[in-house]
Amino acid sequence: MxxxxxxxxxxxxxxxxxxxxxxxxxxxxxxxxxxxxxxxxxxxxxxxxxxxxxxxxxxRGGLGASAPSVARWLGDIRTYFPSSVVQVMQRDAIERLNLRQLLLEPEMLSSIEPDVHLVGTLLSLNHVMPEQTMATARHVVATVVAEIERRIANRTRAAVAGALNRAAHSRRPRLRDIDWNRTIAANLSHYLPEHRTVVPERLVGYGRRQQVVARDLVLAIDQSGSMAASVVYASVFGAVLASIRAVKTSLVVFDTAVVDLTDHLSDPVQVLFGTQLGGGTDINKAIGYCQTLITRPRDSIFVLVSDLLEGGVREQMLARIAALVDSGVQVVVLLALSDEGAPVYDTDNAAALAELGVPAFACTPDAFPDLLGLAIEGGDIAGWAHRNDLAKR
Incomplete structure (x- = not known):
């Protein structure tokens, strides 16, 4: 050397x-x-x-609680390190040095590199934020939301449109809706020579084009503190999906209370400021409310984003999930919808859901459009999760 x-x-x-x-x-x-x-x-x-x-x-150093020294430090790290490293150091500073109070100052907030984790921190401070800081906070959140939309919107719309087109030939058609040519082609492997016939194990029907809304989608998002990044991503996905006419999208957030934010889906920033991170968790209560939104079970998808750390009645929660599955709802449980993988979660509840045929796993925002497309088509979600190394049990 x-x-x-x-x-x-x-x-x-x-x-x-x-x-x-x-x-x-x-x-x-x-x-x-x-x-x-x-x-x-x-x-x-x-x-x-x-x-x-x-x-x-x-x-020499230490940031202490001095706004001027923190502001200088923020400028320094943006000079010396790339943006991805700056975001990590800012996150560490907020956690290690308890700088949340300084984020309530608009001058300080405007000097920070915005990212998903900063948005989560701001949302947790939402109800104690001074009025003069709120406008700056909304600008920071809007910047991050716009970046996420650029990342996911086109791919999500394309995945949903493709899945709806493929699912247009129903696998559960009524007799008058059966497309016999496609049904025979799909079942040629079941030809019985001795009877000179095909056994149609899978029926293929004509798409019901007269139906404007092809699927109902209900997103239920856990607001507990560990789910901050998931709340941000799920809210943006909800806004994107709400812009697709063929999908009726509902967005529900919950802790021990349940809040329906569907009416705000045209503005994901407003959705995020309608959340309240932290507090307890009553998944059973949230699922109970979501059941009232599902009127067409066989054309509905229910996505629960939660770490499954239930503070409500566990047996009722599992019974409600079982009832949704039995009614024909496609149920998807995500331990996280973020780039960080699964947080600490309840392994017993995850295992119980698996026994009901509902796998629980973490999903990245980039993989979510494909998962949603598979759910629309009624595909094998558990197999897809394992093939993509997403299963966390």
Whole structure:
């Protein structure tokens, strides 16, 4: 290894380990490994990740509760690190240094790089936010919502339209609606030579084109604190789906109370500010309300987004899910709808749902349009989840 390579290796270790590694790595006054620009990066990292005992004179910092010092620090990290790293450091700062109170100041809020996790934090502060901060908060939330819409909208509409077209040939047609040519073609593998006939195990019908609304979709979203990112993504998906005429979309959020936000789906920002993150969880109560929204079970999809940590009556919750399945509703349970995977969740409830034929797994926003399309077609959701490495049981 050349001397240059060795110096770069020591530099990286020094930035990673912090001030405690100065002397062992030869970064003392006699031989500096870090250049001046590196020292600025080191100080920004130290302000967030070093304990007081670890800070040397060159690693002064700590953000404390001072708005000016936090504002300077936010500017520094945006200078030294890429956006994806900035978002992680901001999230860590909010959690490690308890900076939520400073987010109530509009000047501070406007200097932060917006992302889904910041939106979740703002929503949790929604009801204590001063009026002068609310406009800035809405702007931050709108920025993130617009970015998510750009990411998912076209793909979601395409997936839903394709699934509805494929599902137009019903698998449960009435006698007068059976498409005999397609039915015979679909069942040629069941030809019985001795009887010179085909056994139609699967009937294919003509699409009911006169029906404007092909599917009813009910989204029920758990508002507990760990579900913040899921609430954001599910709300945006709800708004996108509400724009599709062939799908009747309802959006319900719940903790120990149930709130129907369907009337606000034209404005996902308004939907998000209608939520209240945190509190208890009564999944049974939420499902009970959602059952009243389902009037065409065989043409309905019920998506429950929850960590399944039930605070209500567990036996009734499971009985309600079983009743939905038995009535013909396509039931989907997502432990999370986010990029982070499944949070802590109730494994017993997940296993009980699996026994009812309802798998519970985490799903990324990018995979959700495909999942929704499969649900519309009545496909094998459990198999799809396993093939895509989404199953979490």
């Amino acid at each position: 050349t001397e240059l390579d060795e110096t770069e290796r020591l530099r990286r270790w020094r930035l990673l380990l912090g001030g405690a590694a100065e002397e062992p790595l030869g970064d003392g006054p006699a031989g500096r490994i870090l250049e001046k620009s590196d020292r600025a990066v080191d100080a920004a990292l130290a302000a967030l990740y070093d304990d007081d005992e670890q800070r040397t004179p060159d690693r």
